[in-house]
Amino acid sequence: MSFAPSIEDLRQLAQARLPRMFYDYIDSGSWTERTYQANSQRLREIGLRQRVAVNLEGRQIRSTMLGQEVAMPVALGPAGLAGIFHPDGEIHAACAAEQFGVPFALSTMSICSIEDVAAATTKPFWFQLYLLRDRGFSASLIERARAARCSALILTLDTPLLGRRYKDVRNGLSTSLQLWRPRVMMDLMSHPFWCLNMLRTSRRGFGNIIGHAPGVKDLSTLADWKNLEVDPGLSWEDIEWVMAQWGGPLVLKGLMDPRDIAQAARMGVSAVVISNHGGRQLDASPATVDVLPRAVEAARSGSPAGHDGPEVWVDSGIRSGQDVLKMLALGAQAALIGRPWLYGLAAQGRAGVERCLQIFAEDLELTMALCGGTAIRDIGPHMLVPDEHPG
Ligand SMILES: Cc1cc2nc3c(=O)[nH]c(=O)nc-3n(C[C@H](O)[C@H](O)[C@H](O)COP(=O)(O)O)c2cc1C
Secondary structure: OOOOOOHHHHHHHHHHHOOHHHHHHHOOOOOOOHHHHHHHHHHHOOOEOOOOOOOOOOOOOOEEEOOEEEOOOEEEOOOOOHHHHOOOHHHHHHHHHHHHOOOEEEOOOOOOOHHHHHHHOOOOOEEEEOOEOOHHHHHHHHHHHHHOOOOEEEEEOOOOOOOOOHHHHHHOOOOOOOOOOHHHHHHHHOOHHHHHHHHOOOOOOOOOOOOOOOOOOOHHHHOOOHHHOEOOOOOHHHHHHHHHHHOOOEEEEEEOOHHHHHHHHHHOOOEEEEOOHHHOOOOOOOOHHHHHHHHHHHHHHHOOOOOOOOEEEEOOOOOOHHHHHHHHHOOOOEEEEOHHHHHHHHHHHHHHHHHHHHHHHHHHHHHHHHOOOOOHHHOOHHHEOOOOOOO
8 A cells, every 4th residue: 555645645546546537526616616726725825823842742632523522623524426436435434434533424425325334333423414305215314314323414505406517517427327438438448446446346326325215226217316306495494304303413514604604503503514515516605714713703693692502613625634723723613524535535445544534633733733732722813824814
């Protein structure tokens, strides 16, 4: 196994290993990709303040998320199709997260099913729900997450309709992948290692849906199943319905506007994820780091008197422990990562996801120390260069 010192190294390995259409699916944003690029760019522009002569013995980056202790305040965010980037990908990623001591969120659109991941892990993971037009099937997904002892439900709200991703359109990537197209065949044939690897598993469809949703027996019938569409009519009342169905910790993901965050706080959800879906949905929306301080304020002010309010988490564009520290310094309690763990998975399977988490943990601890901190609670805006951050 090659040693990857940074997430960029994992990205390059993933690019070499994956058929082009699947690599493009990960490494793309919507329309002009302005938001996709801005997410990381804006984080890079924030400077850090170096401190010296601070006793740095006994450093640690442990924290909590939803009241559970975590090895660092970073979780693997939900990502559809992970089991296409590496055979049984979601199982490997969930095991890597469990071993490392951070949460793993399984997507509705995963290849391995809720039951597959539950059977392979010993600790609870999180389930991410897309509320589909078929309300009965959505309720059954919630029930299956409960049966699998998932400890939190993440409801993703920023995808009522799919943002236009030109690379996917050009590559013909949709639920009905046309394998016989010459371009697709060429792409697959030029990645024999990936093809052979995928032959080792029988999990190649959407595990939560095929064989579970009414009338969906395989990938060909899935393409005709209109009820798979996320419900574009989803309202705050529907979110209350999900809350009541689930009854456990509910996380709302994909909030950017302070009005929406205040509303979520009023409803008493457990956490909100400030996210623009990694720049894959509304292009030209701001970088998440730029909306974070106002989001934190909205979560606090929206909460009923006497309540702590939801935890504020953030994702999109986070590529290092330094980025995590900047988000924490601006008020986030934790960060989610998407592409970084997918690059690790595509590059080296479970070992690649573990390597990704190591890179984040080492970077976070080292950066915190060079800024004069020895624990997560020491991180704050005083570690950032004034005038270079939105706070
Ligand atoms: C390939 C890919 C698939 C994704 N699938 C989902 C999904 O099924 N559900 C979801 O809530 N978010 C999904 N996301 C968004 C991620 O959860 C997360 O918000 C985003 O990737 C964070 O940005 P980053 O990739 O820059 O870290 C996906 C992202 C990528 C890159």
